[in-house]
Amino acid sequence: MAEPVLHDGEDLSNAVRTRLAAVQGAGQRTWTPSQAVVRSAEGVWLTTVEGRRLIDFASGVLVTNLGHGHPGFASRLARYCAGLPRNSYNLVTEIEVSASERLVASLAAVNRNAQKALWAASGSEAVQKAMWVALARRPDRPIIAATRHGFHGKKGLAADVTGATSKNPNVRFISFPMEEAHDEAFYQAELDRLAAEHAGRIALLITEPYLGAAGSYHPPISYHQMLARWCREHDIAFIFDEVQSCFGRTGRMYACETYGVEPDLVVLGKGVANGVPAAVTVGRADLIDALTWGEASDTFSAHPEACAAVCATLDVFEEERIVAHVQEVAPQVRAGLEQLVARYAFVRAVRGEGLVYGVELADADAARACVLEAYRGAAGMGVHFLGPLAGKVLRVSPPLTIQPNEIDQAFALLTKAWDRIAD
Ligand SMILES: Cc1ncc(COP(=O)(O)O)c(C=O)c1O
Structure with missing residues (x-):
């Protein structure tokens, strides 16, 4: 059995991680250093079982593009699904x-x-x-x-x-x-x-x-x-x-x-x-x-629910002009990432477009430390990443609905967190 990933000071999360390791194989889940245990999610925010709030900088793995609990998506999905068969x-x-x-x-x-x-x-x-x-x-x-x-x-x-x-x-x-x-x-x-x-x-x-x-x-x-x-x-x-x-x-x-x-x-x-x-x-x-x-x-x-969810997603994209929003906020995300390259010797390069970027770090140890420190964050908040890609590249792919003030908050948190591991 793979040992659960445990973190100091997270008794509630650690209890869940330990129960999970007892009943699930590690092969089920892609490894991330944080193994965040999430109680609830809204918009770009994930709340852990300890009550800490994390900005979701990955959207799962580029999945929850409209953020979590999007009210327009949820109500349309419910309406489309009402009375449908389950297969x-x-x-x-x-x-x-x-x-x-x-x-x-x-x-x-x-x-x-x-x-x-x-x-x-x-x-x-x-x-x-x-x-x-x-x-x-x-x-x-x-x-x-x-x-x-x-x-x-x-x-x-x-x-x-x-x-x-x-x-x-x-x-x-x-x-x-x-x-x-x-x-x-x-x-x-x-x-x-x-x-x-x-x-x-x-x-x-x-x-x-x-x-x-x-x-x-x-x-x-x-x-x-x-x-x-x-x-x-x-x-x-x-x-x-x-x-x-x-x-x-x-x-x-x-x-x-x-x-x-x-x-x-x-x-x-x-x-x-x-x-x-x-x-x-x-x-x-x-x-x-x-x-x-x-x-x-x-x-x-x-599956009818999958088809209903596609229709609900398309509705929200049209009504809320999601693609135009991506074009508006993408330069702010890119600029924030480029500032990280300028500020930290261990951040080597940024590659990407729209709202999908890879942040290349010096090596796998630096990448792991960056994910963990971002997760620990500051003042009860943090930034949630995937485990590094290709050993040392952090994927940045927040929900497409992320707002300018949330982008600022994410970079402020990252700077506080990564200053702790800078020389
Ligand atoms: C480009 C691309 N194709 C295919 C897949 C496989 O998708 P799934 O994990 O849903 O089977 C992925 C998943 O990461 C992907 O990024």
């Missing part, structure tokens, strides 16, 4: 139709390939379904191209295209711009070599708009446009994994809009239902229709 397996509800129609219409405003939806219960399953349809459309093409160091999930084909090596003999990785300074010709040559080596045998190319889990690497727009062009030239299905970047994160509703591409399939997850488990692939009808009855069905996909 979707052998029946159809209007809410499933509405959610599919609204997602297709919303994405079609920026991507003409948004024609049909295919639901899933998690991001990795939606990625897998996107890959299934692309492979089913061209059974004569077994080869799968993927950009290196991506994260698409831990299950099935999604796991096969995650990282830099694959147990699937049909997967071929290509480079994604990270620290190195290659010009576009380098990536184009790599694509051309791949196309020549597997002429007429590549079914799909899957990529992330930016590398999230690998430590926040955001490529030049021209990179994705080059991938899109190459896919079009070779009739390869272009799959854009927007599981974490969809619904406003990059400062546009969809990341494909930010990067100026119209992928054949766009995978949506995490924030798409503001915390209710839901994921969905939206894309070309001829691809989605490559599977017939049952070939992509499962128990929970298109």
Whole structure:
């Protein structure tokens, strides 16, 4: 059994952590140094069982994009769900139709390939379904191209295209711009070599708009446009994994809009239902229709509550102009992060866009200390992070509804906390 993570002076939290470790395997949860035990949550604020208040600087893992307990979201969700059956397996509800129609219409405003939806219960399953349809459309093409160091999930084909090596003999990785300074010709040559080596045998190319889990690497727009062009030239299905970047994160509703591409399939997850488990692939009808009855069905996909939550999320995005709000507050968040780089020797770099950033620290020890000190905070308040990405990168992805005064509060708390570990 993994030992529970305990913190001095947190008797109530420690009791919960100890009970948890007795009945759950550690594999269930991604490790974070804080292991915050939360009693309640409202807006961007989490309240621990000790009554300390933490600003949520991660939105779970880019999930609760409208914040916690958003009243407009909650009331709409309740209204949409009233009287609905508790499953979707052998029946159809209007809410499933509405959610599919609204997602297709919303994405079609920026991507003409948004024609049909295919639901899933998690991001990795939606990625897998996107890959299934692309492979089913061209059974004569077994080869799968993927950009290196991506994260698409831990299950099935999604796991096969995650990282830099694959147990699937049909997967071929290509480079994604990270620290190195290659010009576009380098990536184009790599694509051309791949196309020549597997002429007429590549079914799909899957990529992330930016590398999230690998430590926040955001490529030049021209990179994705080059991938899109190459896919079009070779009739390869272009799959854009927007599981974490969809619904406003990059400062546009969809990341494909930010990067100026119209992928054949766009995978949506995490924030798409503001915390209710839901994921969905939206894309070309001829691809989605490559599977017939049952070939992509499962128990929970298109659950009425998930579909209702997508509709409620879309309502709030429209009514409260969430994307415009992201554009307004993003410069303040970026400026705050850049001040941290200037102030602390252990904060090395900031990368990101919209309301999704990676803060690179000197090493894994510094990253761990930063998460813990932020959690300890000051005067009964703190800032809540995920465990570091790629060993030493802090993800900054607050709810999109965060207000300017809350951003100021977060940076004031971070400065007080990190001054304690500065030389
Ligand atoms: C880009 C991306 N794709 C896919 C996934 C997998 O989603 P899930 O954990 O819901 O299976 C994630 C999760 O972090 C992700 O960030």
